[in-house]
Amino acid sequence: DVKVTQSSRYLVKRTGEKVFLECVQDMDHENMFWYRQDPGLGLRLIYFSYDVKMKEKGDIPEGYSVSREKKERFSLILESASTNQTSMYLCASSNRRIDYGYTFGSGTRLTVV
């Protein structure tokens, strides 16, 4: 059973802080994704990665960056957290053929104060 683990379930950070959200998957998946989930807006793609050290911008990359130094780990970085980045962040992974479906992590609820 594929497991996608997000390091924190809840985080509270101050405006201007640098924030790291970590995601680890244990099934040797090539693809990893970061989404944010907001009421009424659904799931919006921030960044994705098809391979180690490879990254592609999604629909809302502004204010975020990512790092994928190892295949199993995909990190989302908020360079300078702002209150409008308060949200639920979901990580997902899939094998190279995404039409076998995603597996999601449990999410990190980030509050920026």
Added chain:
Amino acid sequence: GENVEQHPSTLSVQEGDSAVIKCTYSDSASNYFPWYKQELGKRPQLIIDIRSNVGEKKDQRIAVTLNKTAKHFSLHITETQPEDSAVYFCAATGNQFYFGTGTSLTVIP
């Protein structure tokens, strides 16, 4: 890119009734259409999917239909139960998933 629209945004049904959620997509190249269920405080879980070479797929009380010509697909839940209460997301795939905005389903006992 792909644009997926999902309706309704909220849906309330009496226990035992059927529920239908509809999605439309814009990219005719999309070929895989999964549905995810997200219970309160939990991760989205794949509940059923359909590929573009199939018109309908059933799994117990859940079914999905696809109309490629009209570019729409629907989730049908029959004999609804309180544990079906959740947010449901549709998606269409090109090189990534494009999600709908979700439907909050409430089944009233």
